[in-house]
Each structure stands twice: as structure tokens, then as C-alpha cells.
Amino acid sequence: MTDMQTEYRDGNDFIVEVIRTDRRKTADIRVEDGAVSIIVPRHIATEKIDQLLISKRKWIKEKILLQRDLSPTSHKEFLSGESFPYLGRNYRLKVEKGNFCPVKLVEGRLLVTVPLGSEQPHMIRNALVRWYKKQAQQKMHEKVKRFAPIVGVEPKGVEIKFFKSRWGSCTVNGKLEFNWMILMAPNRMVDYVVKHELCHLIHHDHSPEFWKEVARVMPDYQECREWLRVNGMKLRV
Template sequence: MMAAAQKPQSRQPEYRDGHGFIAEIIRTNRRKSADIRVEDGAVSVVVPVNTPAEKIDQLLAAKRRWIKEKITLHREMTPASSKRYVSGEAFSYLGRNYRLKVETGNFAPVKLLNGRLVVTVPNGTEQPHMIRNALVRWYKRQAEQKLTEKVNRFVPVVGVEPAGVGIRTFKSRWGSCTAKGKLEFNWQIMMAPNRMVDYVVIHELCHLIRHDHSPEFWREMARVMPDYQRCREWLREYALKLSI
């Protein structure tokens, strides 16, 4: 099995309150300076392993205006959601609906407990935004784990070896296969039923054989997944509902 698609090492999530946003702290040996990122409206700070929390707080305070501008820009560009991010609201994970449970307090990442998606966030006007970001982070973590596992499961069936697996946000596709053979998946596919997720994984693996949608490509799909057409049609019909 290729090393690039092995199960990601688990690390304990670390967060800092930026007063109006929550920043995820990612510690790494591969950096000598800090790097702030705002993706999907969520803030993350990549720092050297031993960076003190106080220094991270100082950096967030210094860059607060820039971060808030980026968050606001993302909100303005994101289509309006019908979600209110309140307790009792349903969110789909692998085709099953789970009810959101919002608790008030110091921020804690989403946990799936007793059939509920539980998130703890401070009270205030920013609460819905923080809840959405917490959910996005949770879905991305599930996608990183589950999609890597599925790739490893289907690699010997398809008979290919991808260069790696990545999780991204795509506006109008579920995945892609790069010219270098890396598979990239849209984290939102985790809202679809399990078989649809299998379809997307197999689809991108088959692109390592045929990098087009020729009859030969679909023959490979049918060989590995005889019911692929049903999954393809399901995703076309329900794509717009797979969003938060």
C-alpha cells in the first residue's frame, strides 16, 4: 500500500479564542515561522511545535482586522443557507441525519455523541458563524479519515496506486485526479450515503487508468462498481442538498 494514502496520524486539536472567531492551531516541525490561513471562513494558524500560546494570541490580536475582513469576504461570497445552526436542526453524515446540540461555554470541537452532533461555543452574535465553522472542521476531519480508508480499500480492486489523498473545497465537483496522480476530494461528499462516497472514490481511482470520461473509463467503472450509474444519477439529483 502506498505510503501517501496511509491513515493520517491523529493529533489532539488545539484552539484559541480570537474574540469573534476561533482559530485552530496546527503545530509542525516543518515551519520556523507562523502562517495564518482563512479557508471556508475558518481560521487556522500553522506554527513551529514549541510556540507558546501567548505568542499565538499576540499574533491573532495583531492580525485580527485582516482575519475578520477575510471571514466577512467569505460570508459575502457564500450562498445564503437555510440553516440557522440551532439545537434540533438536522445535518446529514453518510446519508443519516443527526440533530445538532448547541451548548454554551468555552469552544469545544464537534463530537458525535448518542446520535447527536454536540458543539460548545460562546454566546453572542457570532455564535451561528462559529457553529458552522466547527461543523465544517468536523466534516473535513471525517473526510480525511474515511476517504483515505476507502481509497486504501479500493486500490487493489481497481489496480492502481495514487500519489496521495487530499481534502479540498470544490464548488461544482466531488473530486479530482491531478496530473501527478494525487486524488483530491470535496469534504461535502461526507453528507451523502456511504455507497455514493464509494462511487466518488472509485471514480477518481479509475481516472488513474483513463484520465477522461471515454467509454473505456466507464467500462472500468462498471467492472469495479456495476451499480455506478445509479450512484451517478443520485448525486446529480441531490447535489444541492449536500451542503451546510
């Protein structure tokens, strides 16, 4: 698998993540949960990327606004001092003005640097979404690798997605999909979601046999299931 290089472009009211790769010969623009990315051939000129973004600006803005309307309700204002949970611990947001930089966890604070303007709160949210997704990519792969032998299964892959009303999914071809927002829950709840989906590789339903399998690998699963039922709607960016 070829390494991908990441950079960012200011799209004027939105930030675009540029992903250069040897595996593409054409450009592909994506808008996912309000965050814009463009996947391009490794050696394409930056000027060409900017031209593509200008030509697609109307379409990108329409997608961003549509997804903003569909995203879960959040009462955050995205101001310095607000707290955001990560694996059950709260971290304070620190906003700095400047050219966009990916979120960094520095001295217990989530540091985000974005341009000043009317779209700043949305840029901050998108920066946080990108950060949670990147953490989810790493953490969920690690947990699947650790727990799959305990469950006794071999998943076909792991993907991070946004689900409106569930934490994970197991596809018919054996791939596990996880909602990136689960990273806002305590670590034990994340473990439960991973084990839950791994058990679906044995029983692709919620039969008594499935729950017996979950109980075998996680005897206290009911506490985790109840915690998510009660607190899950609070896990929002």
C-alpha cells in the first residue's frame, strides 16, 4: 500500500484536505460530514488543484450546507474553553487565529488554528471531526487487531464512517464499520462496540446465541450497552 501525503488548501469559507496518492490518475472530491477532501495523483500541480476547487465550489458549498442540516444537533459554539470528550476524558478547546492547521492535542488541550471569519465555527467543527476520524482510524484498527483473536474471527477490513443512530456495523462480506463518534465515549464502551461487531462475524443477528458470544468475551457488556443507551445522544461534536 502506497503512503499518502496530506496537505490543506483554503477554499474560501471551507478547508480542503488534499490527499496525494500513487493510486489515482484523476481527482476525486469528497464531502463527508461537512469536511471536504480531494484525492489527487501525487504529482499534480497545486494550481491545478485550486482550479478544480474553484470550478466545483458551488457543488461543494451545496453539499456542505446539506450535510450541516443533516448532522446531529450540537449545542457547541466552538469557542476556546469548551470541552470535548475523547475516550471518556474531557479536553478543553483552544482556538488560535491563523492559516489552517490540523487539530493537535497539546498539554491536555485540543489546539486548532483557523482563519478568522463568519465560517470559523464550522471550520473548527470540521477540524475536530477530521481529528476524531483520524484517532478512530488508529484506535479501532488497534482494538480490532487485539480483540479478533479473543473472539476467534478474522474481519475482512475496518472502516470509519458516520452513522446517525448506531455505533457500528458488520457487512455481509465481513468488513467492520465504526461510527467515529464512539471515540467520545469512555474506553470501556469503545471496547464493547468493537467486541459486539466482531461477534457479528459469528452470528449476524441479535439472537440469544449472539448475546452469549458477547457475554463470553465481555461479561459486563450489559453495563456498557446501558451506558450507551443513556448517554449516547450526548456524544456530539
